[in-house]
Amino acid sequence: MNGHRKQRISDAFGAAAEHYDDHAGPQRQAAALVADLAQRQRRDGSGRILEIGCGTGFLTRDIQARWPGAEFVVTDLSPDMLARAATGGLVAGTFLAMDGEAPIFEGEWFDLILSSLAFQWFDDLEGAIARLAGLLRPGGSLLFSTMGQGSFTRWRAAHQAAGLSAGIPHYPSLQGLRSMLAAYDDAFAFDEEYALPCDGAKGLIAHLKGIGAVVPNEGRRPLSPRDLRRVMAVFDEGGGHDVYQVLFGRVTRSAGAAAAGIAMPSRTPRSP
Template identity: 45%
Template sequence: MTAPRERVGRAFAAAPDYDGHARVQRDVAQDLAARITALDLPERPRILEIGCGTGFLTQALAGLGGDWLVTDLAPEMLQRCRARLGEAVRHRFAVLDGEYGTPEGGPFDLICSSLAVQWFDDAPAALSRIAGWLAPGGHLMVSTLGPGSFAEWRTAHDPEGLAPGTPRFAPIADFGAGVAAVERRAEHHDSPLAFLHALKAIGAQTAEEDHRPLSPGQLRRVMARFAQNGCNVTYEVVTCHLKSRN
């Protein structure tokens, strides 16, 4: 993924109605939480969350207990997550670039992230580095997006010989043996404009750095083809699970 991280951070910080439009993101966080609660974690785990957003995963894991370090690239998202959870002694909040930064307070028994690492420059390499922050026997479990995501929007560009600005997500094979599951989730939108507005509302409109914006005419033709195909988009959700040795 090659969208500049400063632009990614600004887009999510300015997301006007993330919770109202992030239906798939909420469901994915719930499913990831169910996987995490089934892990063999210590009674009081030390937990790091990367890319908390507004707190879908953090809230879904509220019953897990433990000592939390909740992080995000955007300070505004941290504030929204804190507001969702309320003040809790076990939750600490910090701005962190999960790909290039280093958190305080490790090692961790659990490192988790829901639909955030797809914005990294090299998600597979980053996960390998992040796994080094695990305590012996610790778990790294994240959900991310695979290259099959938004296939319908890309297909609408093909007859025009155009490339969409949607990110080029890492191939699933690049995550190696860490891939625990691959699932596809469909989302329907009432119109092409509704799809584009939803992307902006959740801060996910940031294009690839080398993307050339479409002309108004090109965009109209792409949107018309997208509408002909039903205004549906697919999210290819990849769950990765790495465990450190005891």
């Protein structure tokens, strides 16, 4: 895993933590759907729940309200985002700064593992899904949303029309995610599209900066001001709006699977 890149991602989201909620319309929608899917999957209020990439707490607060009696572990790569989610006493649980694709837990530990729009920052999505699914108890489920290949297609097209390449990370297609999940006996994936009425290139850039999504593909240099102006002009001429394609996935471990015993975390988590 690229530790330098992960630190840049943590810093970028930390810098956006204070004003993230003002720019995060699609993030709210995706988190709400993950919570709905989780409730359909597990209606009782018992057990342990792990959240990966809590951000400012959209999903965190929703899940706490639905399962107030659960043992809740909330994590994020950014300590500043984590602190924001924990602010105000609205959520009770254990808060941990943790890279979601390198969890500190081992063995069958959780009944639900939930995440909304964090997995796109993983270096190895397929490997991360396998590691997280390995933390499920029999009958437990991993539910997540992540960015799909169809996101920001007009912004990418504006770069291409200007003879340039966009710095947006390479997201998987729906078929690609389904292929990753095909190894599991009980899994599915689907997608939803959320409009991003950003009112022009300046609005799109403000949105991305506002949520902290400003770390480009590895090795890509920023556009020169002249090239950026060209891209912005093409984007505005094309309507000045874009979309999020959000992929949703679920992996459930068979309730009949033989339990090997619940392993404790490799280090004891503590509340900040």
